[in-house]
Amino acid sequence: MSSIYQHFRPEEKQFIDTVLDWKEQVENTYASKLTDFLDPRQQFILQSIIGDGVDVRCGFFGGRAQSERKRALLYPEYFQPEEKDFLVGLYEIEYPRKFMKLEHPMVLGSLMSLGVRRDKFGDILVNEDRIQFFSNEEIESFLMTELREIGRASVHLRRIPFEEAIQEPEQWRELEISAASLRLDAIISAAFNLSRQKSQALIAQKLVKLNWKTVENPAAECMEGDLISARRLGRCKIIELLGYTKKSKSRLKIGLLK
Template sequence: MSSIYQHFRPEEKQFIDTVLDWKQYVENTYAPKLTDFLDPRQQFILQSVIGEGTDVRFNLFGGSEQSERKRALLHPEYYQPVNGDFLVGLYEIEYPRKFIKLEHPMVLGSLMSLGVKRDKFGDILVNEERIQFFSSEEIESFLMTGLREIGRASVHLRKLPVEEAIQESEQWKEMEISAASLRLDGIISAAFNLSRQKSQALIEQKLVKLNWKTVESPAAECLEGDLISARRLGRCKIIELLGTTKKNKVRLKIGLLK
């Protein structure tokens, strides 16, 4: 069992244990287990822990093919999931667009102020004046009655079929890079073509997030499945570790969104 943990960060042990509990539940009950929304790193951990060729399988769905945050459905081998099994709802925010501008952080802040865990919400989609978000259908009635204001704007929600989700124009560009190490400052330098000094300054100024959490240590180690965002530069996700070069640098396949 300890061999599982050695491939992950110490702070990820609790989530690994949770995945193992989900797996045990499916094995014992021979019934599906639906999770809350998982970020890409959690999805990677789940995939690593469940593995292939076991009696327990899993599928992921977040509302659309582009979704970053997704719910997982762990299930016995015989079970064939459909999108409706994931209980993902799409909600559009109606508000006085002529008089006020709503942005992603404002929407997320208002959702969090309802006292609901972030895990209950998927991606927030913004396209000019239109704003939508994915959420667990289990809390739909609470959302419909609870979300009345965002900032100074009065709002109400309209549920839509998930097929009507805004198609975001952002495209991830896949590429291979070499970095001196898996340190956060080294990955940022290689991905965004910056000097190590500038990368360290960004981190120390609290302008960098690793898996949605602000990190202040340039020496923080990055792993496969991590997502890095640097303010004013964009986002980078580590898709795969490809080994080392002859000069002992780390080779990685990354996705880049500027």
């Protein structure tokens, strides 16, 4: 069992234990287990533990192919999952667009103020004056009833089909880079073509997040599946560790969104 933990961060132990519990539950009951929305790092951990298992398999769905946050379904080998099994709903926020503009942080803040955990919601999509979000279908009636205001705007929700999801023009660009090490400052320098000093300054100014959490340690080690965001620079996700160069630098495949 300890061999599993050594591949991940110490602070991820609790989530690993949860995944192992889910796996055991599916094995024992021979029934599926649906999770809440997971971030990309959590998806990576779950996929790593379940792997290409025979008894228990897993699938992910967040409302669309490029969704960042997704629900996971762990299921026995006989089961053939479909989109509807993930119980994901897409909701558009209707509000007086002529008089005000809603933004991502306002929407997330209002959803959280209802007392619902972040993992009940998927991606929030914004395109000019339109805003949509994915959520657990199980809390749909609660959201429809309770979400009446965002900022100063009166709002109401309308469930819409996935085909009407806002199509964001942004696309991840995949490339291979080499970095001095897997330290956070080294990855930022290589991904965004910055000096090590500038990368460290960004971290010191609390402008960098690792898996959605502000990190102040430039020596924090990055891993496969991590998502790094640096304010004003963009986002970088580590898709795969490719080994080392002849000069002992780390080779990585990353996705870049500027």
